[in-house]
Amino acid sequence: MKFVWGLMAALLIPTWATAAGSESDAGTSYGKFVGEVVAKWGPDGRTMELMQPFTYIDGAGAHWNAPAGSVVDGASIPRAAWSFIGGPYEGKYRKASVIHDVACDEKARPWQDVHRAFYHAMLLEGNDPFTAKVMYGAVYLGGPRWEQKKVIAKVPYAKLDSTLREIYADARSRQESVRTEVLRMPGSNANVPDGQVGIGGPQEQDDRTLIVSFISTPVEIDEQEFKRLQAFVKNNNPSLEEIENFQP
Numbered sequence: 001m002k003f004v005w006g007l008m009a010a011l012l013i014p015t016w017a018t019a020a021g022s023e024s025d026a027g028t029s030y031g032k033f034v035g036e037v038v039a040k041w042g043p044d045g046r047t048m049e050l051m052q053p054f055t056y057i058d059g060a061g062a063h064w065n066a067p068a069g070s071v072v073d074g075a076s077i078p079r080a081a082w083s084f085i086g087g088p089y090e091g092k093y094r095k096a097s098v099i100h101d102v103a104c105d106e107k108a109r110p111w112q113d114v115h116r117a118f119y120h121a122m123l124l125e126g127n128d129p130f131t132a133k134v135m136y137g138a139v140y141l142g143g144p145r146w147e148q149k150k151v152i153a154k155v156p157y158a159k160l161d162s163t164l165r166e167i168y169a170d171a172r173s174r175q176e177s178v179r180t181e182v183l184r185m186p187g188s189n190a191n192v193p194d195g196q197v198g199i200g201g202p203q204e205q206d207d208r209t210l211i212v213s214f215i216s217t218p219v220e221i222d223e224q225e226f227k228r229l230q231a232f233v234k235n236n237n238p239s240l241e242e243i244e245n246f247q248p
Contacts, residue, residue, distance in 0.1 A: 030124035078142035080226035096121035142221035
């Protein structure tokens with residue numbers, strides 16, 4: 001995808017965007033930044049390396065660390081959004097983008113949590129709610145996603161099939177693909193791959209442990225679809241959940 005840089009001067013900020021936030025935002029603490037973003041250009045002229053650690057502590061007290069030596073380039077923000085807020089090193093979202101870049105590279109937390117942290121960091125950095133919600137929609141829909149694993153222990157044998165059906169139905173509702181591995185509990189003599197359950201002796205009735213991998217693919221957002229997202233946020237002041245369900 002190729003998009004132009006610069007601001008879209010024709011965009012009008014709606015009146016609700018200058019308020020403290022939507023009803024769900026009001027009274028919420030967005031946390032604090034610890035340190036300053038101090039960086040030097042990389043030899044490629046595009047990336048920047050942090051010279052000292054920088055941290056965002058969100059409203060729930062979770063630490064989002066960007067250690068010294070981290071390399072950032074704003075690539076975790078879809079390029080379509082650059083035309084709205086400026087390039088990776090412009091505007092009031094630079095601190096939030098540093099935290100977002102590092103968290104997307106580390107993939108240590110669910111991608112959904114990483115994108116929400118970006119949203120709240122943007123508000124802390126002084127962005128109006130309209131801008132923050134548009135940017136949240138851009139990264140949630142078109143930003144990085146990665147496989148997430150969930151371990152479900154001690155699933156009774158009798159409930160194995162129904163549990164697997166629920167897992168697959170839930171994944172479909174979120175437009176995710178899913179891969180499962182079914183393990184017998186310790187002491188059993190074998191594992192059972194991909195949800196296939198054997199038939200036989202007492203060990204077949206043991207509890208199971210499920211290892212579930214959820215795979216989600218980001219949406220390809222072009223400039224026209226990004227404008228539709230802007231209009232949706234401008235006209236509806238949606239909740240974050242409604243933004244997540246937006247169909248570009």
